[in-house]
Amino acid sequence: MAPPRRPAASVRLFKLLLRLFPAEFRGDFGAEMEADFSDQLRDARRGGRRPTAALWRRTLPSMLRAGLVQHAAAVTYDARFALRSMARTPAFTAVALLIIALGTGANAAMFSVVDAIMLRSPFPDPDRLAIVRVQGANGRTTSAISSAQFRSLRDHTSIFDGVAALGGGQRPILTGLGEPRRMNVECVTADMFRVLGTPPLAGRTFSADEDRPGAASAVVVSYQFWRRDFAGAADAVGRVITLNNVPTTVVGIMPRRFGGPFSRNNNDGWVPLGPTLDGQRTAGCAAAAVNVFARLKPGATLESAARQATDSAAIARLEDWQGKTGGRLTLMSLDEQTASELRTPLLALLGAVGLVLLIACANVANLQMERLFGRRVEMAVRMALGATRARTVTQTLTENLVLFLLGAFAGIAAARWTQQLIVGLLPAYVPHANDIEVSGRVLAATLAVAVLTGLAVGLIPAVQGTSPALMNDLRASTRSSSGRGGWTRRGLVVGQVALSLTLLVGAMLMIATFRTLRPDRPGFTASDKLTANLRLQGRAASASSRVFDNVFAHVQAVPGVRSVSASTYLPMSGMVAIVSARAGSSTQDAYSGVVTPNYFAEMDIPIVQGRAFVDQDGPGAPQVAIVNEAFLRKMLFDRAALGARVDVTFFDGRTESRQIVGVLRDTRSAGGDLKARPEIYMPLAQSSVQGLNLIVRAPNPGDPRLAARIRSALYAADPTQVLDRVMPMSDMLDSTVSTSRFGAWLLGTFAAMALLLAAVGLAASIAWWVSQRTREIGVRMALGARPATVTRMFLRQGVALTLAGIALGLGGAAACTRLLESWLYGVTPLDPRVFTASAVGMLAIAVTASYLPARRAARVDPVIALRTE
């Protein structure tokens, strides 16, 4: 390095280097160091260029190092001081830590969810993973690919590093491992694991041979299945389980983070799709239409790869899964496909939890100002003894930093627990849920947020608490609550009210949605019931009614079961068979159900006209039907219903003519529909069905032992049949509205936290103002003011701040609720009822929060108040 020629320039550079030291150190030693350096430089220059260069080489790094050391020493000192000072005010410290822990903990938990679902892929090089879709000649795009298209893609193209398919089908029955049940396997081609890039945790994935017809059956199980059903046994690989009566060898175990191409949480394992693709159906797999996944070559773009693959695999000439030709391929990044529906609402939730943190920060800032006000004597003394204002501000900031970091650690500890609650609420379809953890990234992000908020929050009270004006106040020994600090406090209260109202509106919208989709009174009773799905297998399917009777009898005999009924259709379950019904000249689509005679009575759905089904409505008797009131209104225009004839056409084209013998009270057919849909029911004995929902009435439907007893009773009756999705009916209904339930719970909780914090902040501020104006209150009361007047004075102050906050908050809500739009049902983002109710609720909370400290003002004893001054 060429040394600066003129002394002035060198000294200037040295002065610059001095800035690396803390101001205090510079004040103590800066001048000396500068003098020393000038002398050193002078002496070195006598020796010529070389010693001068050596001096600089020595000085530069050592100044850098020594500067850092001095800063670290100052921080350590301040941190120790902060801990001592926090210990001196344990009440403040405890409350502040709790608030910070709440705020940061909720954020850490929410961020870990967003991180796992949206930001972190379980696959290596996720940018190169794509889902293959076909755009038909009609312009519609689908991710259902015909097996012919997939085979051509697999055999004829070298555009990709690999392609693999995921098939459909019916989940196979697993026997020989606990009670028989359906196993959640995905049918995949052997290449799937290589395409996704995830090696097995133990054992291996499928060989090419196992992916061809005639091979011995193999299954790769998920980590979750291995832990649950093999109790994590070391020798699980190589064991044999029975799938659809076929002995199947467990060849491998996948790692915890692997949930298949769509990262489904409840996957039990994977079986080869290859045999089914080549015409030999195994393990219940189906391959009429498959999802196809491709790994792009490094550097390839989605567009060019899609174009080349379309050409080389001759996609346009091949039939798509609906038998049409002329399609072309498009590619979509797998990550985008997986998280697309969740992206906006999840970001909205992350924003909501960020607001909670902001409110928490405002609250802590409020508390800090109060504490610093109490310590203003200490501050003044320290500044009088020569501490610079900058030094005092730094000290106060360090205290905040320590406080926020400690709070953040407590919050992170709590986040592990909060996170489990969030995961428990997550809709089952949400991908990567197995993956949610407080990772290093979450930790780093949370600590970074803690540091930033700690500094930001510390700055307001630090600057105000050390302001010269405050020191003047102190000198004058007044206890006036003059404007200083007062406006900041007011601003903080208004901000808290505004932010929590924004959250409250969001929460109310979600809750309104949830209550629309899952009403308290849907028109039937779900609370005392357990449902189970039974789909007949094999030969039993042809003798269905005898098999069903046998099943009912066995389930009925289980201890704890009051009664058993059954229906193909459960209101609000989201699964329904639609028929076309014709009565007279009008034709209408209707929801159809096939039910046992006792179904309506069991579900508490009243018959308003005519009769329910009876045992005599058998195969030989006249064909009958029961409809609901909505059917009546839409089809028969309120003409006499009983005795009217209806032609029912099923989806397979079969038509039956039936006579209406009864009319039902409407229920909420589909959760989302405010109005009931037309419904038509037929007796089980006059219909042929392969599957039914059993409805078991029991005093305690949530008891897992009951579900197990019912399953084994059925197994005893017929080991070839298994019950599926055995769960309390209310859980089943919840699962159909899981998205809005998730949003309602989360936003509701965040809003509740925000409201609590805002209420505490408001109450604390009013209490502080009361304490500041004790003497004034004393004077007023001595002059004859009534207690109610004094209370009203402070109450008015609280209400005025709240109204300002409400005005801001409503504006904020109007700007933000759009983000939730895709999750809302039955309300618009700007629903005036929700906005009004939220504002009124906020006001009520604020009045309550202000009233308690305001009432204390009225209890001031004028004599004591005046004497203490």
Add this chain to the structure above:
Amino acid sequence: MRDPASLLPLTPVLFHVLLSLSDADRHGYAILKEVAERTDGAVTLSTGTLYGLIKRALAEGLIVESRRRPRADQDDERRRYYRLTDFGRQVVAAEARRLEQLVASAWDKRVLRRSEG
């Protein structure tokens, strides 16, 4: 009075700084030069490091600022002169004894030999 042993061992650089103040009061640059000369350039302190040590030595009561200053024509008012306190002298002595014992052990174990001495 604090126990001098409580500060031991001293870092080698701090030992050199205190040692250089043992026979005269000096200002910062004088300390740098004295240490460099005494050790034949083997120990070269830099300005940044030196004042970190001085700050610590002042805080520990090992040195104080000296009130005696040179004649006005030789003085630079930016400078401060430092003096070893009695406590500081005890600490340097204690450190020297500790080092002496270390070296003695090395002789006993024949890690050091006469010919090398």
